Amino acid sequence: MSCLTRRASSAVQRTLGRSAGLNWAKAGAARRKGQRKAANRRIGYLLDCLIPESTRWMPSRSVGRVFFCTLSSMFRAILFDLDGLLVDTEPVYWAVAREMARLRGRRVGDETLRRMMGVSRIESMRVLKADLGLVESPEMLLEEREEMMLRRYRAGVSPMPGASELVEEFRQRMLLAVVTSSPRKFVDVLLPSLGLSGVFDHIQSGEGVRRGKPDPEIYRLAMAALGVSPTQCIVLEDSRSGALAGRSSGAFVVAVPTELSRGDDFAFADAVAADLFEAARVIRGLPLAAQRSMTS
Template identity: 40%
Template sequence: MNAVVFDLDGVLVDSEPVWEEVRRAFVADHGGRWQPDTQQRLMGMSTSEWAAYLSGELGVRMTADEVARGVVEQMARRYEDGVPLMPGAVETVRRLASRWPLGLASSSPRALIDVVLDRTGLAASFRATVSTEEVARGKPAPDGYLLAARRVGVDAAGCVAVEDSSNGLRSAHAAGMRVIAVPHPRYPPAPDALALAAYVAEDLGDLTAERVAAAMDAAG
Protein backbone atom coordinates (compact mmCIF):
# COMPACT_ATOMS: atom_id res chain seq x y z
CA MET A 1 0.00 0.00 0.00
CA ASN A 2 1.20 3.51 -0.82
CA ALA A 3 0.38 6.99 0.48
CA VAL A 4 1.24 10.64 -0.08
CA VAL A 5 2.27 12.84 2.84
CA PHE A 6 2.16 16.61 2.38
CA ASP A 7 3.91 19.36 4.21
CA LEU A 8 1.64 22.35 4.86
CA ASP A 9 3.55 25.63 5.10
CA GLY A 10 5.13 26.57 1.81
CA VAL A 11 3.56 23.64 -0.06
CA LEU A 12 -0.20 24.02 0.36
CA VAL A 13 -0.29 27.36 2.13
CA ASP A 14 1.84 30.36 1.17
CA SER A 15 2.37 31.04 4.84
CA GLU A 16 6.13 31.43 5.07
CA PRO A 17 5.96 35.16 4.22
CA VAL A 18 3.27 35.54 6.90
CA TRP A 19 5.30 33.59 9.46
CA GLU A 20 8.35 35.71 8.67
CA GLU A 21 6.44 38.97 8.94
CA VAL A 22 4.73 38.01 12.21
CA ARG A 23 7.82 36.57 13.90
CA ARG A 24 10.14 39.32 12.67
CA ALA A 25 7.80 41.98 14.10
CA PHE A 26 7.39 40.00 17.33
CA VAL A 27 11.15 39.81 17.78
CA ALA A 28 11.56 43.54 17.15
CA ASP A 29 8.67 44.45 19.47
CA HIS A 30 10.09 42.42 22.36
CA GLY A 31 13.73 43.40 22.42
CA GLY A 32 15.22 40.77 20.14
CA ARG A 33 17.31 41.00 17.02
CA TRP A 34 16.49 39.19 13.75
CA GLN A 35 19.52 37.64 12.02
CA PRO A 36 20.14 37.24 8.26
CA ASP A 37 19.74 33.44 8.44
CA THR A 38 16.87 33.39 10.94
CA GLN A 39 14.02 32.58 8.52
CA GLN A 40 15.86 29.67 6.91
CA ARG A 41 16.77 28.28 10.32
CA LEU A 42 13.18 28.53 11.57
CA MET A 43 11.60 26.72 8.63
CA GLY A 44 10.71 23.20 9.77
CA MET A 45 11.24 23.79 13.49
CA SER A 46 8.49 22.69 15.82
CA THR A 47 6.66 25.31 17.87
CA SER A 48 8.70 24.61 21.00
CA GLU A 49 11.95 24.74 19.02
CA TRP A 50 11.36 28.06 17.26
CA ALA A 51 9.91 29.64 20.39
CA ALA A 52 13.02 28.64 22.33
CA TYR A 53 15.20 29.98 19.51
CA LEU A 54 13.46 33.37 19.54
CA SER A 55 13.67 33.55 23.31
CA GLY A 56 17.18 32.19 23.77
CA GLU A 57 19.13 33.01 20.61
CA LEU A 58 17.45 36.17 19.35
CA GLY A 59 17.06 37.81 22.73
CA VAL A 60 13.29 38.15 22.99
CA ARG A 61 12.55 39.13 26.58
CA MET A 62 9.88 36.50 27.17
CA THR A 63 9.78 32.82 28.02
CA ALA A 64 9.51 30.34 25.17
CA ASP A 65 5.92 29.54 26.17
CA GLU A 66 5.00 33.23 26.05
CA VAL A 67 6.67 33.60 22.66
CA ALA A 68 4.81 30.61 21.22
CA ARG A 69 1.46 31.77 22.56
CA GLY A 70 1.89 35.32 21.30
CA VAL A 71 3.06 34.39 17.79
CA VAL A 72 0.44 31.68 17.25
CA GLU A 73 -2.32 34.05 18.36
CA GLN A 74 -1.15 36.59 15.79
CA MET A 75 -0.97 33.93 13.06
CA ALA A 76 -4.52 32.79 13.85
CA ARG A 77 -5.76 36.37 13.54
CA ARG A 78 -4.05 36.67 10.17
CA TYR A 79 -5.77 33.50 8.96
CA GLU A 80 -9.13 34.94 10.00
CA ASP A 81 -8.72 37.28 7.03
CA GLY A 82 -8.26 34.29 4.73
CA VAL A 83 -5.85 31.40 4.26
CA PRO A 84 -3.20 32.22 1.61
CA LEU A 85 -3.34 29.00 -0.39
CA MET A 86 -0.68 28.18 -2.92
CA PRO A 87 -1.99 28.08 -6.51
CA GLY A 88 -3.55 24.70 -7.23
CA ALA A 89 -3.43 23.49 -3.62
CA VAL A 90 -7.06 22.40 -3.31
CA GLU A 91 -7.16 20.76 -6.74
CA THR A 92 -3.89 18.89 -6.13
CA VAL A 93 -4.93 17.54 -2.75
CA ARG A 94 -8.30 16.35 -4.03
CA ARG A 95 -6.77 14.87 -7.18
CA LEU A 96 -4.27 12.78 -5.25
CA ALA A 97 -6.74 11.91 -2.48
CA SER A 98 -8.92 10.22 -5.09
CA ARG A 99 -6.11 7.73 -5.70
CA TRP A 100 -4.10 7.36 -2.47
CA PRO A 101 -4.58 7.93 1.26
CA LEU A 102 -3.10 11.26 2.28
CA GLY A 103 -1.22 12.34 5.39
CA LEU A 104 0.03 15.71 6.57
CA ALA A 105 3.27 16.30 8.48
CA SER A 106 3.50 19.95 9.47
CA SER A 107 5.63 22.10 11.71
CA SER A 108 2.63 24.32 12.39
CA PRO A 109 0.92 23.98 15.76
CA ARG A 110 -2.20 21.83 15.86
CA ALA A 111 -4.45 24.87 16.29
CA LEU A 112 -3.30 26.40 13.00
CA ILE A 113 -3.40 23.10 11.09
CA ASP A 114 -7.03 22.65 12.08
CA VAL A 115 -7.92 26.24 11.15
CA VAL A 116 -6.35 25.88 7.69
CA LEU A 117 -7.94 22.52 6.89
CA ASP A 118 -11.37 23.57 8.14
CA ARG A 119 -11.38 26.92 6.34
CA THR A 120 -10.18 25.42 3.05
CA GLY A 121 -12.51 22.44 3.12
CA LEU A 122 -9.60 19.99 2.94
CA ALA A 123 -9.92 18.30 6.33
CA ALA A 124 -11.80 15.31 4.90
CA SER A 125 -9.08 14.72 2.28
CA PHE A 126 -6.49 13.68 4.87
CA ARG A 127 -6.57 10.33 6.61
CA ALA A 128 -4.13 11.57 9.25
CA THR A 129 -2.40 14.79 10.24
CA VAL A 130 0.61 15.40 12.47
CA SER A 131 1.98 18.51 14.09
CA THR A 132 5.59 18.34 15.17
CA GLU A 133 4.28 19.55 18.54
CA GLU A 134 3.26 15.90 18.92
CA VAL A 135 6.70 14.37 18.46
CA ALA A 136 10.04 14.68 20.24
CA ARG A 137 11.90 16.45 17.45
CA GLY A 138 10.92 18.78 14.64
CA LYS A 139 12.27 18.76 11.12
CA PRO A 140 14.95 17.90 9.92
CA ALA A 141 14.49 14.92 12.26
CA PRO A 142 12.19 12.29 10.73
CA ASP A 143 9.83 12.02 13.70
CA GLY A 144 6.86 13.88 12.21
CA TYR A 145 6.92 11.98 8.93
CA LEU A 146 7.31 8.64 10.67
CA LEU A 147 4.29 9.34 12.87
CA ALA A 148 2.26 10.49 9.86
CA ALA A 149 3.03 7.21 8.08
CA ARG A 150 1.99 5.20 11.13
CA ARG A 151 -1.27 7.12 11.46
CA VAL A 152 -2.05 6.65 7.78
CA GLY A 153 -1.26 2.95 8.15
CA VAL A 154 1.44 2.76 5.48
CA ASP A 155 5.11 1.96 5.88
CA ALA A 156 7.25 5.07 5.43
CA ALA A 157 9.08 3.39 2.54
CA GLY A 158 5.77 3.25 0.68
CA CYS A 159 5.14 6.99 1.04
CA VAL A 160 5.93 9.92 -1.19
CA ALA A 161 6.42 13.18 0.68
CA VAL A 162 5.79 16.60 -0.85
CA GLU A 163 8.09 19.26 0.61
CA ASP A 164 9.52 22.71 -0.05
CA SER A 165 12.07 23.55 2.65
CA SER A 166 15.58 22.30 3.35
CA ASN A 167 14.63 20.92 6.75
CA GLY A 168 11.47 19.36 5.38
CA LEU A 169 13.30 17.60 2.54
CA ARG A 170 15.87 16.28 4.99
CA SER A 171 13.15 15.13 7.39
CA ALA A 172 11.16 13.16 4.83
CA HIS A 173 14.28 11.63 3.33
CA ALA A 174 15.52 10.60 6.77
CA ALA A 175 12.16 8.90 7.33
CA GLY A 176 12.84 6.71 4.30
CA MET A 177 10.26 8.33 2.03
CA ARG A 178 10.69 9.27 -1.58
CA VAL A 179 10.51 13.05 -1.76
CA ILE A 180 9.06 15.37 -4.38
CA ALA A 181 10.26 18.93 -3.92
CA VAL A 182 8.08 21.91 -4.77
CA PRO A 183 10.48 24.77 -3.96
CA HIS A 184 9.00 28.04 -2.79
CA PRO A 185 10.25 30.81 -5.11
CA ARG A 186 11.03 33.14 -2.20
CA TYR A 187 12.57 30.56 0.12
CA PRO A 188 14.40 28.01 -2.06
CA PRO A 189 15.95 25.02 -0.30
CA ALA A 190 19.68 24.53 -0.02
CA PRO A 191 21.25 22.64 -2.94
CA ASP A 192 22.28 19.67 -0.78
CA ALA A 193 18.71 19.31 0.51
CA LEU A 194 17.21 19.67 -2.95
CA ALA A 195 19.51 16.90 -4.16
CA LEU A 196 17.61 14.50 -1.88
CA ALA A 197 14.45 14.86 -3.97
CA ALA A 198 13.44 12.18 -6.42
CA TYR A 199 11.80 14.88 -8.51
CA VAL A 200 11.70 18.68 -8.41
CA ALA A 201 8.31 20.04 -9.47
CA GLU A 202 7.86 23.51 -10.89
CA ASP A 203 4.63 23.99 -8.95
CA LEU A 204 1.66 22.00 -7.64
CA GLY A 205 0.22 21.77 -11.13
CA ASP A 206 3.26 19.65 -12.02
CA LEU A 207 2.34 17.21 -9.25
CA THR A 208 0.29 14.83 -11.37
CA ALA A 209 -0.84 11.39 -10.31
CA GLU A 210 1.48 9.96 -12.95
CA ARG A 211 4.43 11.81 -11.49
CA VAL A 212 3.67 10.64 -7.97
CA ALA A 213 3.16 7.05 -9.17
CA ALA A 214 6.56 7.16 -10.90
CA ALA A 215 8.19 8.20 -7.63
CA MET A 216 6.44 5.37 -5.82
CA ASP A 217 7.58 2.86 -8.43
CA ALA A 218 11.14 4.10 -8.04
CA ALA A 219 10.84 3.64 -4.31
CA GLY A 220 9.74 0.07 -4.79
Protein backbone atom coordinates (compact mmCIF):
# COMPACT_ATOMS: atom_id res chain seq x y z
CA MET A 1 0.00 0.00 0.00
CA SER A 2 1.36 3.42 -0.95
CA CYS A 3 2.48 6.16 1.43
CA LEU A 4 -0.61 8.15 0.48
CA THR A 5 -2.91 5.27 1.33
CA ARG A 6 -1.31 4.74 4.72
CA ARG A 7 -1.95 8.39 5.55
CA ALA A 8 -5.55 8.42 4.33
CA SER A 9 -8.05 8.71 7.15
CA SER A 10 -10.65 6.13 8.08
CA ALA A 11 -13.25 8.74 7.17
CA VAL A 12 -11.95 8.71 3.61
CA GLN A 13 -12.11 4.94 3.54
CA ARG A 14 -15.71 4.97 4.79
CA THR A 15 -16.61 7.47 2.09
CA LEU A 16 -15.03 5.20 -0.51
CA GLY A 17 -17.22 2.40 0.71
CA ARG A 18 -20.31 4.48 0.02
CA SER A 19 -19.13 5.75 -3.36
CA ALA A 20 -20.76 4.31 -6.47
CA GLY A 21 -18.69 2.07 -8.69
CA LEU A 22 -16.07 1.13 -6.11
CA ASN A 23 -15.75 -2.57 -5.37
CA TRP A 24 -15.28 -2.00 -1.65
CA ALA A 25 -17.31 -5.07 -0.76
CA LYS A 26 -14.74 -7.38 -2.32
CA ALA A 27 -11.95 -5.68 -0.42
CA GLY A 28 -13.90 -6.03 2.82
CA ALA A 29 -14.67 -9.67 2.14
CA ALA A 30 -11.03 -10.37 1.42
CA ARG A 31 -10.00 -8.77 4.68
CA ARG A 32 -12.53 -10.87 6.61
CA LYS A 33 -11.05 -13.99 5.08
CA GLY A 34 -7.62 -12.99 6.32
CA GLN A 35 -6.36 -11.73 2.97
CA ARG A 36 -5.45 -8.36 4.46
CA LYS A 37 -2.61 -7.58 2.07
CA ALA A 38 -4.72 -8.15 -1.02
CA ALA A 39 -7.52 -6.03 0.42
CA ASN A 40 -5.16 -3.21 1.29
CA ARG A 41 -3.67 -3.26 -2.20
CA ARG A 42 -7.14 -2.95 -3.70
CA ILE A 43 -8.10 -0.14 -1.33
CA GLY A 44 -4.77 1.55 -1.99
CA TYR A 45 -5.32 1.41 -5.72
CA LEU A 46 -8.72 3.08 -5.38
CA LEU A 47 -7.35 5.82 -3.13
CA ASP A 48 -4.36 6.50 -5.36
CA CYS A 49 -6.64 6.80 -8.37
CA LEU A 50 -9.00 9.26 -6.71
CA ILE A 51 -6.71 11.47 -4.63
CA PRO A 52 -4.31 13.71 -6.58
CA GLU A 53 -0.71 12.52 -6.34
CA SER A 54 0.38 16.11 -5.66
CA THR A 55 -1.29 15.98 -2.22
CA ARG A 56 1.07 13.32 -0.86
CA TRP A 57 3.08 15.92 1.07
CA MET A 58 0.01 17.20 2.94
CA PRO A 59 -1.06 16.25 6.48
CA SER A 60 -3.48 13.30 6.44
CA ARG A 61 -6.39 15.54 7.51
CA SER A 62 -5.74 17.74 4.47
CA VAL A 63 -5.56 14.75 2.13
CA GLY A 64 -9.01 13.79 3.36
CA ARG A 65 -10.32 17.32 2.80
CA VAL A 66 -9.01 17.31 -0.77
CA PHE A 67 -10.55 13.88 -1.33
CA PHE A 68 -13.99 14.99 -0.16
CA CYS A 69 -13.74 18.01 -2.46
CA THR A 70 -12.84 15.73 -5.36
CA LEU A 71 -15.94 13.61 -4.77
CA SER A 72 -18.36 16.52 -4.34
CA SER A 73 -17.10 19.63 -6.10
CA MET A 74 -13.83 21.13 -7.26
CA PHE A 75 -12.25 24.19 -5.69
CA ARG A 76 -13.86 27.20 -7.35
CA ALA A 77 -12.60 30.26 -5.46
CA ILE A 78 -9.43 31.73 -4.00
CA LEU A 79 -9.85 34.19 -1.12
CA PHE A 80 -6.88 36.47 -0.50
CA ASP A 81 -5.95 38.47 2.53
CA LEU A 82 -4.53 41.85 1.49
CA ASP A 83 -2.03 43.36 3.93
CA GLY A 84 1.17 41.34 4.07
CA LEU A 85 -0.18 38.79 1.60
CA LEU A 86 -0.78 40.60 -1.69
CA VAL A 87 0.75 43.95 -0.82
CA ASP A 88 3.76 44.77 1.32
CA THR A 89 1.97 47.08 3.75
CA GLU A 90 3.53 45.73 6.93
CA PRO A 91 6.46 48.21 6.87
CA VAL A 92 3.90 51.03 6.68
CA TYR A 93 1.76 49.45 9.38
CA TRP A 94 4.65 49.09 11.81
CA ALA A 95 6.17 52.49 10.97
CA VAL A 96 2.87 54.20 11.75
CA ALA A 97 2.47 52.29 15.03
CA ARG A 98 6.00 53.26 16.06
CA GLU A 99 5.40 56.87 15.07
CA MET A 100 2.21 57.00 17.12
CA ALA A 101 4.14 55.66 20.11
CA ARG A 102 7.05 58.08 19.55
CA LEU A 103 4.71 61.09 19.48
CA ARG A 104 3.61 60.05 22.97
CA GLY A 105 7.08 59.39 24.31
CA ARG A 106 6.62 55.60 24.17
CA ARG A 107 8.15 52.67 22.31
CA VAL A 108 6.28 49.77 20.78
CA GLY A 109 7.88 46.31 20.84
CA ASP A 110 7.76 43.48 18.34
CA GLU A 111 5.46 41.42 20.58
CA THR A 112 2.88 44.21 20.57
CA LEU A 113 3.17 44.51 16.80
CA ARG A 114 2.72 40.75 16.44
CA ARG A 115 -0.45 40.82 18.55
CA MET A 116 -1.81 43.62 16.39
CA MET A 117 -1.52 41.44 13.28
CA GLY A 118 -4.56 39.99 11.54
CA VAL A 119 -7.17 41.21 14.04
CA SER A 120 -9.86 43.82 13.47
CA ARG A 121 -8.80 47.45 13.17
CA ILE A 122 -10.36 48.47 16.48
CA GLU A 123 -8.93 45.43 18.27
CA SER A 124 -5.42 46.33 17.10
CA MET A 125 -5.87 49.75 18.68
CA ARG A 126 -7.07 48.15 21.91
CA VAL A 127 -3.82 46.17 21.97
CA LEU A 128 -1.76 49.32 21.35
CA LYS A 129 -3.64 51.28 24.02
CA ALA A 130 -3.28 48.53 26.63
CA ASP A 131 0.38 47.74 25.95
CA LEU A 132 1.50 51.37 25.88
CA GLY A 133 -0.87 52.64 28.58
CA LEU A 134 -2.34 55.33 26.31
CA VAL A 135 -5.11 57.64 27.49
CA GLU A 136 -6.90 58.06 24.13
CA SER A 137 -9.81 55.82 23.25
CA PRO A 138 -9.24 53.03 20.69
CA GLU A 139 -11.60 54.90 18.35
CA MET A 140 -9.48 58.07 18.50
CA LEU A 141 -6.29 56.09 17.98
CA LEU A 142 -7.83 54.30 15.01
CA GLU A 143 -8.83 57.55 13.32
CA GLU A 144 -5.31 58.93 13.77
CA ARG A 145 -3.65 55.78 12.50
CA GLU A 146 -5.82 55.51 9.39
CA GLU A 147 -5.10 59.09 8.37
CA MET A 148 -1.37 58.45 8.70
CA MET A 149 -1.55 55.16 6.81
CA LEU A 150 -3.63 56.55 3.97
CA ARG A 151 -1.07 59.28 3.33
CA ARG A 152 1.70 56.68 3.12
CA TYR A 153 -0.33 54.36 0.89
CA ARG A 154 -0.96 57.17 -1.57
CA ALA A 155 2.79 57.72 -1.75
CA GLY A 156 3.14 54.17 -3.09
CA VAL A 157 3.51 50.58 -1.89
CA SER A 158 5.01 47.41 -3.36
CA PRO A 159 3.31 44.10 -4.19
CA MET A 160 4.47 40.99 -2.40
CA PRO A 161 6.70 38.83 -4.63
CA GLY A 162 4.56 36.55 -6.77
CA ALA A 163 1.28 38.37 -6.11
CA SER A 164 0.64 39.60 -9.65
CA GLU A 165 1.74 36.29 -11.16
CA LEU A 166 -0.53 34.23 -8.92
CA VAL A 167 -3.58 36.41 -9.56
CA GLU A 168 -2.95 36.45 -13.31
CA GLU A 169 -2.53 32.67 -13.47
CA PHE A 170 -5.81 31.82 -11.78
CA ARG A 171 -8.12 34.73 -12.65
CA GLN A 172 -9.47 33.05 -15.81
CA ARG A 173 -10.28 29.81 -14.01
CA MET A 174 -11.16 30.68 -10.41
CA LEU A 175 -13.35 33.19 -8.64
CA LEU A 176 -11.12 35.63 -6.79
CA ALA A 177 -11.90 37.72 -3.71
CA VAL A 178 -10.02 40.02 -1.37
CA VAL A 179 -10.95 39.46 2.27
CA THR A 180 -9.39 42.08 4.52
CA SER A 181 -10.00 43.70 7.87
CA SER A 182 -8.81 46.99 6.36
CA PRO A 183 -11.37 49.64 5.39
CA ARG A 184 -12.54 49.91 1.80
CA LYS A 185 -10.80 53.28 1.39
CA PHE A 186 -7.46 51.48 1.83
CA VAL A 187 -8.39 48.78 -0.69
CA ASP A 188 -9.42 51.38 -3.26
CA VAL A 189 -5.96 52.95 -3.03
CA LEU A 190 -3.88 49.77 -2.79
CA LEU A 191 -5.30 47.59 -5.58
CA PRO A 192 -4.97 50.21 -8.36
CA SER A 193 -1.40 50.91 -7.26
CA LEU A 194 -0.65 47.21 -7.85
CA GLY A 195 -2.39 47.09 -11.23
CA LEU A 196 -5.10 44.84 -9.76
CA SER A 197 -8.08 47.16 -10.06
CA GLY A 198 -11.17 45.37 -11.39
CA VAL A 199 -9.54 41.94 -11.16
CA PHE A 200 -11.44 40.56 -8.17
CA ASP A 201 -14.99 39.26 -8.25
CA HIS A 202 -15.65 40.45 -4.71
CA ILE A 203 -13.98 42.65 -2.12
CA GLN A 204 -14.88 42.00 1.50
CA SER A 205 -13.53 44.80 3.66
CA GLY A 206 -13.75 45.26 7.40
CA GLU A 207 -16.80 47.52 7.39
CA GLY A 208 -19.95 45.84 8.62
CA VAL A 209 -18.11 42.86 10.09
CA ARG A 210 -19.15 42.43 13.70
CA ARG A 211 -16.48 39.92 14.71
CA GLY A 212 -12.97 40.30 13.36
CA LYS A 213 -10.45 37.57 12.58
CA PRO A 214 -9.85 34.93 13.92
CA ASP A 215 -13.65 34.68 13.83
CA PRO A 216 -14.67 33.25 10.42
CA GLU A 217 -17.49 35.79 9.87
CA ILE A 218 -15.62 37.85 7.28
CA TYR A 219 -14.80 34.77 5.19
CA ARG A 220 -18.34 33.45 5.36
CA LEU A 221 -19.64 36.81 4.13
CA ALA A 222 -17.26 36.64 1.17
CA MET A 223 -18.27 33.06 0.36
CA ALA A 224 -21.94 33.99 0.43
CA ALA A 225 -21.28 36.91 -1.93
CA LEU A 226 -19.46 34.60 -4.36
CA GLY A 227 -22.11 31.90 -4.10
CA VAL A 228 -19.66 29.17 -3.11
CA SER A 229 -19.47 26.73 -0.21
CA PRO A 230 -16.50 26.65 2.20
CA THR A 231 -15.26 23.35 0.77
CA GLN A 232 -14.97 25.02 -2.64
CA CYS A 233 -12.66 27.75 -1.31
CA ILE A 234 -8.91 28.17 -0.91
CA VAL A 235 -7.84 30.83 1.61
CA LEU A 236 -4.42 32.48 1.47
CA GLU A 237 -3.33 34.21 4.69
CA ASP A 238 -0.10 35.54 6.16
CA SER A 239 -1.15 35.92 9.82
CA ARG A 240 -2.08 33.24 12.31
CA SER A 241 -5.39 34.87 13.25
CA GLY A 242 -6.32 35.22 9.58
CA ALA A 243 -5.41 31.61 8.85
CA LEU A 244 -7.47 30.51 11.86
CA ALA A 245 -10.43 32.47 10.48
CA GLY A 246 -10.08 30.68 7.16
CA ARG A 247 -9.74 27.29 8.84
CA SER A 248 -12.80 27.91 11.03
CA SER A 249 -14.82 28.87 7.95
CA GLY A 250 -14.25 25.38 6.53
CA ALA A 251 -11.97 26.44 3.67
CA PHE A 252 -8.67 24.90 2.58
CA VAL A 253 -6.00 27.17 4.09
CA VAL A 254 -2.57 27.95 2.68
CA ALA A 255 -0.53 30.02 5.14
CA VAL A 256 2.17 32.29 3.70
CA PRO A 257 3.90 33.72 6.79
CA THR A 258 5.77 37.01 6.70
CA GLU A 259 9.02 37.71 8.50
CA LEU A 260 7.10 38.81 11.59
CA SER A 261 4.66 35.87 11.65
CA ARG A 262 7.09 33.15 10.59
CA GLY A 263 7.63 32.04 14.16
CA ASP A 264 3.92 31.55 14.81
CA ASP A 265 2.27 28.12 14.93
CA PHE A 266 0.57 27.31 11.62
CA ALA A 267 0.31 23.56 12.24
CA PHE A 268 -3.48 23.74 11.79
CA ALA A 269 -3.16 25.03 8.20
CA ASP A 270 -3.55 22.63 5.28
CA ALA A 271 -0.31 23.90 3.76
CA VAL A 272 2.41 26.41 4.63
CA ALA A 273 4.21 28.13 1.76
CA ALA A 274 7.42 30.13 1.90
CA ASP A 275 6.07 32.69 -0.57
CA LEU A 276 3.34 33.21 -3.15
CA PHE A 277 5.30 31.35 -5.83
CA GLU A 278 5.20 28.24 -3.64
CA ALA A 279 1.55 28.92 -2.80
CA ALA A 280 0.79 28.88 -6.53
CA ARG A 281 2.44 25.46 -6.81
CA VAL A 282 0.26 24.20 -3.95
CA ILE A 283 -2.88 25.45 -5.69
CA ARG A 284 -1.89 23.85 -9.00
CA GLY A 285 -1.80 20.49 -7.26
CA LEU A 286 -5.40 20.76 -6.03
CA PRO A 287 -8.54 19.67 -7.91
CA LEU A 288 -9.66 22.95 -9.50
CA ALA A 289 -12.84 23.72 -11.40
CA ALA A 290 -12.49 23.63 -15.18
CA GLN A 291 -13.89 27.14 -15.53
CA ARG A 292 -15.01 30.03 -13.34
CA SER A 293 -18.68 30.31 -12.47
CA MET A 294 -20.27 32.80 -10.10
CA THR A 295 -23.73 32.14 -8.68
CA SER A 296 -25.91 35.23 -8.84
